[in-house]
Amino acid sequence: MRNSMRSLIVLLVAALLAPLPAAAESIARVGIDEVEAQDGLAAWLVAEPSVPIVVVEAAFPRGSARDPQGKEGLALMTAALLDEGAGPYDSEAFRTLLEDNSIELSFSADRDALYVSLTTLAPNLDLAVELLTLALTDPRFDKEPVERIRNQLLVRLARAEEDPRQVASRTFYATIFEGHPYARPSDGTPDSIKAIKRADIDAFRKEALTRAGLKIAIVGDIDAARAAALLEASFGKLPEGTRPPALPEAALQNLGEVKVVTRDNPQTVLLLGAPGLERRDPDFVPAYVMNYVLGGGGFASRLMEEVREKRGLAYSVSSGLLALKAAGLLQAGAGTENASAARSLDLIRAELSRMGQAGVSADELKAAKLYLTGSFPLRFDSNAKIARELLDIQLDELGIDYINERNGLIEAVTTDDIARVAKRLLGEGSYLVVAVGAPEGLAPSP
Amino acid sequence: MSLKILLRRALVLGALLVAAPALAEESRPALAEALKSALAVESFTLKNGMQAIVIPDHRMPVATHMVWYRIGAADEEPGVSGIAHFLEHLMFKGTKKIPPGEFSKIVARNGGQDNAFTSQDYTAYFQRVAVDRLPLVMEMEADRMVNLVLSDEVVTPERAVIVEERSMRIDNDPAAELDEQMDAALFLNHPYGIPIIGWKREMQALTREDAIAFYQRYYTPSDAILVVAGDVTLEEVKALAEKTYGRLKGREVAPRVRPQEPPPSAARRVDMVDARAKSPSFERRYLAPSYRTAEPGLAEAIEVLNDILGAHSTSLLYRRLVVEKGIAAAASSWYDGDAYDPSVFSVSAIPRQGVSLAEVEAGVDGVIAELLKTGVTAQDTDRAVKRVLADALYIRDNQFAMARFYGAALTSGRSIEDIEALPDRIAAVTPEAVMAAARLVLDMRRSVTGTLSPEPGKAEERAP
Numbered sequence: 045m046r047n048s049m050r051s052l053i054v055l056l057v058a059a060l061l062a063p064l065p066a067a068a069e070s071i072a073r074v075g076i077d078e079v080e081a082q083d084g085l086a087a088w089l090v091a092e093p094s095v096p097i098v099v100v101e102a103a104f105p106r107g108s109a110r111d112p113q114g115k116e117g118l119a120l121m122t123a124a125l126l127d128e129g130a131g132p133y134d135s136e137a138f139r140t141l142l143e144d145n146s147i148e149l150s151f152s153a154d155r156d157a158l159y160v161s162l163t164t165l166a167p168n169l170d171l172a173v174e175l176l177t178l179a180l181t182d183p184r185f186d187k188e189p190v191e192r193i194r195n196q197l198l199v200r201l202a203r204a205e206e207d208p209r210q211v212a213s214r215t216f217y218a219t220i221f222e223g224h225p226y227a228r229p230s231d232g233t234p235d236s237i238k239a240i241k242r243a244d245i246d247a248f249r250k251e252a253l254t255r256a257g258l259k260i261a262i263v264g265d266i267d268a269a270r271a272a273a274l275l276e277a278s279f280g281k282l283p284e285g286t287r288p289p290a291l292p293e294a295a296l297q298n299l300g301e302v303k304v305v306t307r308d309n310p311q312t313v314l315l316l317g318a319p320g321l322e323r324r325d326p327d328f329v330p331a332y333v334m335n336y337v338l339g340g341g342g343f344a345s346r347l348m349e350e351v352r353e354k355r356g357l358a359y360s361v362s363s364g365l366l367a368l369k370a371a372g373l374l375q376a377g378a379g380t381e382n383a384s385a386a387r388s389l390d391l392i393r394a395e396l397s398r399m400g401q402a403g404v405s406a407d408e409l410k411a412a413k414l415y416l417t418g419s420f421p422l423r424f425d426s427n428a429k430i431a432r433e434l435l436d437i438q439l440d441e442l443g444i445d446y447i448n449e450r451n452g453l454i455e456a457v458t459t460d461d462i463a464r465v466a467k468r469l470l471g472e473g474s475y476l477v478v479a480v481g482a483p484e485g486l487a488p489s490p
Numbered sequence: 491m492s493l494k495i496l497l498r499r500a501l502v503l504g505a506l507l508v509a510a511p512a513l514a515e516e517s518r519p520a521l522a523e524a525l526k527s528a529l530a531v532e533s534f535t536l537k538n539g540m541q542a543i544v545i546p547d548h549r550m551p552v553a554t555h556m557v558w559y560r561i562g563a564a565d566e567e568p569g570v571s572g573i574a575h576f577l578e579h580l581m582f583k584g585t586k587k588i589p590p591g592e593f594s595k596i597v598a599r600n601g602g603q604d605n606a607f608t609s610q611d612y613t614a615y616f617q618r619v620a621v622d623r624l625p626l627v628m629e630m631e632a633d634r635m636v637n638l639v640l641s642d643e644v645v646t647p648e649r650a651v652i653v654e655e656r657s658m659r660i661d662n663d664p665a666a667e668l669d670e671q672m673d674a675a676l677f678l679n680h681p682y683g684i685p686i687i688g689w690k691r692e693m694q695a696l697t698r699e700d701a702i703a704f705y706q707r708y709y710t711p712s713d714a715i716l717v718v719a720g721d722v723t724l725e726e727v728k729a730l731a732e733k734t735y736g737r738l739k740g741r742e743v744a745p746r747v748r749p750q751e752p753p754p755s756a757a758r759r760v761d762m763v764d765a766r767a768k769s770p771s772f773e774r775r776y777l778a779p780s781y782r783t784a785e786p787g788l789a790e791a792i793e794v795l796n797d798i799l800g801a802h803s804t805s806l807l808y809r810r811l812v813v814e815k816g817i818a819a820a821a822s823s824w825y826d827g828d829a830y831d832p833s834v835f836s837v838s839a840i841p842r843q844g845v846s847l848a849e850v851e852a853g854v855d856g857v858i859a860e861l862l863k864t865g866v867t868a869q870d871t872d873r874a875v876k877r878v879l880a881d882a883l884y885i886r887d888n889q890f891a892m893a894r895f896y897g898a899a900l901t902s903g904r905s906i907e908d909i910e911a912l913p914d915r916i917a918a919v920t921p922e923a924v925m926a927a928a929r930l931v932l933d934m935r936r937s938v939t940g941t942l943s944p945e946p947g948k949a950e951e952r953a954p
């Protein structure tokens with residue numbers, strides 16, 4: 045026993061003295077190739093033959109922010125219908141081919157993009173690519189699946205009303221982006237979902253599913269030649285198209301306002317919004333490190349320490365940077381007993397403001413760097429995770445060498461950098477507050 | 491209608507032959523072999539009785555380290571519901587060597603991530619780290635296995651935290667409250683009827699002494715399982731385990747004997763009305779044997795039954811109720827075979843807007859009656875068996891999922907040999923076995939039916 049304890053101390057000291065040997069270098073193991081097919085069509089590839097799985101992740105730069113007025117939810121509904129029948133296969137035939145062959149093909153949408161995700165066992169790659177190609181180029185949108193998916197989206201909207209976190213998020217976006225396309229609900233409203241016609245869906249997919257601005261990542265048991273053939277056979281069949289015009293930059297609205305949505309729940313869901321940064325902003329990396337100290341770092345974060353550890357006011361409390369294409373914001377949130385809602389809110393506000401005024405200490409910065417650099421390889425320990433990272437890096441336009449540069453960028457951040465960016469984002473001390481529940485002592489803005 | 495389905499199926503199969511000389515063409519034994527190699531692991535047992543599983547995955551120099559205790563919420567004494575989960579939280583509060591609140595911070599300063607989870611049958615702790623930090627986290631985990639120090643100063647706020655966790659997961663969500671009520675009605679005598687997180691009033695009364703008593707009784711290497719997945723070899727893990735966990739003294743823990751269910755003899759019903767519910771829902775749960783309690787092959791047959799009945803969008807429930815009749819927005823089934831004691835098979839459905847709960851319930855009853863009456867074909871069974879085998883292959887891509895699968899299986903009383911036999915047992919499932927499983931499980935006397943609706947009768951009305 046005593047030996048065990050002594051060795052523990054030795055290990056702890058050793059660990060702190062030698063921050064990052066294996067972790068920092070291991071990233072070099074992720075070798076990315078750029079595979080080019082015809083006409084500039086390209087994908088990032090990591091060949092990883094040790095597990096017989098192939099993952100394809102891709103994104104088209106047109107998301108729900110492009111939904112027409114009154115047709116909110118169109119991108120989402122289109123995505124939900126792309127695997128519901130294509131080419132010679134009706135919905136059931138198509139889904140039977142997928143399910144009988146354990147091929148996972150799904151489409152989704154957020155405000156900025158429409159995504160496709162394909163995961164298949166390597167022996168099924170040809171069939172998987174054939175089905176992907178049909179879904180991309182010749183979706184059927186038959187009446188039965190269109191009405192079925194429409195009803196599912198309506199039920200989903202009703203159920204979202206039951207979930208205070210979803211209610212808070214919807215209210216938050218509508219308020220902080222008031223007047224901008226980002227304010228509109230990406231999952232639509234009952235009226236807008238009912239208003240969507242088959243022609244709208246077909247028009248959206250024709251506009252969205254093109255090669256313009258398309259980003260693709262391929263990971264797994266596949267070599268470069270086969271990956272190029274995959275590209276030609278699938279995405280290569282899409283029209284060239286044009287990139288959508290940039291969205292107008294979204295200035296944050298209603299900072300300083302308090303919105304209360306009453307729900308007969310024991311716990312209040314709190315969301316706070318403050319200015320953040322877009323990913324291309326030169327201060328994004330310092331802001332990211334700052335957010336780790338503030339509320340992104342789990343038990344190492346200030347919000348967790350003040351709200352949960354010291355006072356037991358919440359189970360969940362955190363903050364994060366939301367970097368959209370045309371807006372950046374910092375969002376903090378917690379779930380706290382109605383009677384403590386005002387107290388928890390005061391504590392969170394105080395931490396945001398303290399950060400805005402004083403930034404972080406040298407010790408906090410050091411701990412943040414140790415975690416953020418040391419944990420980076422954990423994002424790359426499966427084919428599926430590598431594919432998602434590769435797609436995100438392309439969407440953020442960070443370059444094919446980013447994986448090897450990234451830890452250096454974190455290491456370069458100084459306390460002065462963080463003080464500067466913290467002042468820029470949180471110095472005004474003016475936040476949007478959304479509370480869903482029956483919070484006590486929390487008055488909505490008039 | 492059934493003719494149309496038959497024709498459609500014939501069409502699909504024709505297409506398959508043309509398009510896919512692939513997986514659907516693979517034989518069951520070939521898929522079973524593939525799954526066996528995907529699930530292959532190594533293992534050893536320390537002298538103090540602690541079992542260890544090693545899952546090599548050399549793609550990245552990282553490791554997932556887990557310690558699983560064969561102890562969960564269903565092992566609690568009456569009156570202290572939630573203590574297993576509360577102790578899980580308190581295990582982060584420090585030891586003689588690690589100050590309160592430092593455990594996770596040390597892991598983070600080493601570039602690692604850590605957390606823990608509690609179920610009815612197990613409590614598990616994990617860290618994900620660069621592989622060179624494995625010695626550190628093993629040392630820390632071994633330390634808190636026997637050296638936990640708790641003061642009221644850390645216990646009191648943490649008790650408020652678990653109550654807030656309950657509010658977030660259960661009390662803020664009418665569907666989660668129905669879930670609790672259904673399990674309470676399904677299990678008349680077994681502690682599976684008590685929520686893992688605990689009943690609120692009992693949680694509020696939990697003390698430091700309750701936690702210490704539970705810890706001293708159950709936390710010992712002989713009752714724990716080590717699982718390490720990642721860039722490691724058996725020899726490396728064994729050497730580290732001997733230096734850390736191997737130095738702890740094992741202690742006898744009484745065998746797990748929980749109160750069991752009497753033979754079920756009456757269908758039960760829980761109709762919950764909650765104004766917060768915006769969309770009505772229906773679920774039925776049946777008592778079902780688990781892998782540990784079932785005769786060899788039965789749990790595998792229930793797994794295949796689940797695939798045929800409701801695991802997919804081409805399964806019977808979705809096809810009949812969502813696609814053909816168009817009365818449900820969703821319809822599915824699930825089976826939890828990874829339980830120490832007899833467990834649950836569930837079917838559920840959500841009415842389409844404008845359709846009553848009663849109509850959807852009748853629809854589900856109709857599908858089950860159809861299945862019991864017409865049976866399953868050899869072709870249905872073959873497709874389902876292959877899907878179950880092939881879907882399971884994906885687990886090998888994720889070291890965390892592999893580690894979690896083994897931890898949950900072993901703490902649910904399954905052995906490594908059981909897992910090795912699993913692919914062949916699934917491959918051997920016949921239509922007769924599926925139907926025997928269906929007749930056994932889908933018996934109303936073993937069931938509780940639950941509904942959630944916004945107000946009495948409201949969901950029964952048809953929309954104009």
